[in-house]
Amino acid sequence: MKSDVVIIGGGISGLSLAFYCAGAGLKTTLLEKNDSVGGSFNSHQFSENGLKFWLEMGAHTCYNSYQNLLDIVEACNISDTIIPREKVPFSLLIDNKVTSLMSALNIFEVLKSIPAIFSLKKDGLSVREYYSKIVGQENYNKVLSHFFSAVPSQPTDDFPADMMFKSRPKRKEVLKNYTFTNGLQSVARAIAKRRGINVFTSQDVTGVEMLDGRYVITTAGGGSYSAATLALATPSAVSSHLLQSIDPAIAGHLGKLKAASVDSVGVIIRKGDLSVKPVAALISPNDIFYSAVSRDVVPDEHFRGFAFHFKPGLSEEKKMKRITEALGVSTAKIAHTCQVTNVVPSLRVGHKEWLESMDRMLSGKNILLTGNYFGGMAIEDCVSRSRSESERMKNM
Secondary structure (H helix, E strand, C coil): CEEEEEEECCEHHHHHHHHHHHHCCCCEEEECCCCCCECCCCEEEEEECCEEEEEECCCCCEECCCHHHHHHHHHCCCHHHEEECCCCCEEEEECCEEEEHHHHCCHHHHHHHHHHHHCCCCCCCEHHHHHHHHHCHHHHHHHHHHHHHHCCCCCCCCCEHHHCCCCCCCCCCCCCEEEECCCCHHHHHHHHCCCCEEEECCCCEEEEEEECCEEEEEECCCCEEEEEEEEECCCHHHHHHHCCCCCHHHHHHHCCCEEEEEEEEEEEEEHHHCCCCCCCEEECCCCCEEEEEECCCCCCCCEEEEEEEECCCCCHHHHHHHHHHHHCCCHHHEEEEEEEEEEEEECCCCHHHHHHHHHHHHCCCCEEECCCCCCCCCHHHHHHHHHHHHHHHHCC
């Protein structure tokens, strides 16, 4: 199949790039290795006796500062499916007991350290270097480091402080934080239905080569796709591997990045079988899981759900044992489980310099790269990168 552009990867990065390419009038093909699009927009669906319930297994929140994403949502005519998230707390789990984040902080240390926020700059500092000066070393080690690590489900001490949380202009007429009636994956599905985007799922790409001035992409199932422009919206290691024979320099530069694997286990429990108070997430310091993100932000009459994000390499038995201990339930009370493994980038101080070099290497080439390892890991960072890459393509 011939296209103007072939995009490998059907997460929000690949889908938003497809949206922009199709909007520019390009014949756009998107290849996704899984049987459905979405990537970290993974709203697992469960039904029992006619009752339906979804649980986020990856990303879980959008904000009114996500202006590029909101533009896409509006273009897809799904703004009316935006719903608020309930104001329930992020809580600590200490000795299997739920407690507040504030109760674990040393307020005197906070008061002593907080003036530094007015003079300290994030540029060039790691998360540990910056925030330990803002809240104090003890508070950072005891509480804040675990909260930050829960965001990308990996230790974040050495992450660039200026890429952890960003200030962006906000759409005041939109809810401050929100989700969608059927979960975030409904956004992915809406984009995939856009005119001009040809989506093929269950397409595990095995190779890319250049023939007669066009990129030829082959899949494990024997499929073959060609395009004038190649776009990669996959983890950096996958993109590096696929580009080895096409552009060894770019492949090598991508290979410098590190990433972490996250094993996520979702559990759905009948509401009456769980006594834990409603929470946005449980964060358990020095545990085998980074966080347990709850569906309590969108209350359901019949079910509750938690997505436990575990450190890699643990047995299924050990993970399930820890889940039942943390929630105070027996395995017999768990109505449904699901599992997914995600790859997330491990960003480091100096990433901006890496990115500047990458963009210089891409200049003038009909190779597009997007993903969560460029301007940041937030949803809006992914969409913004896709938009800038589509604009670069227009100018080539």
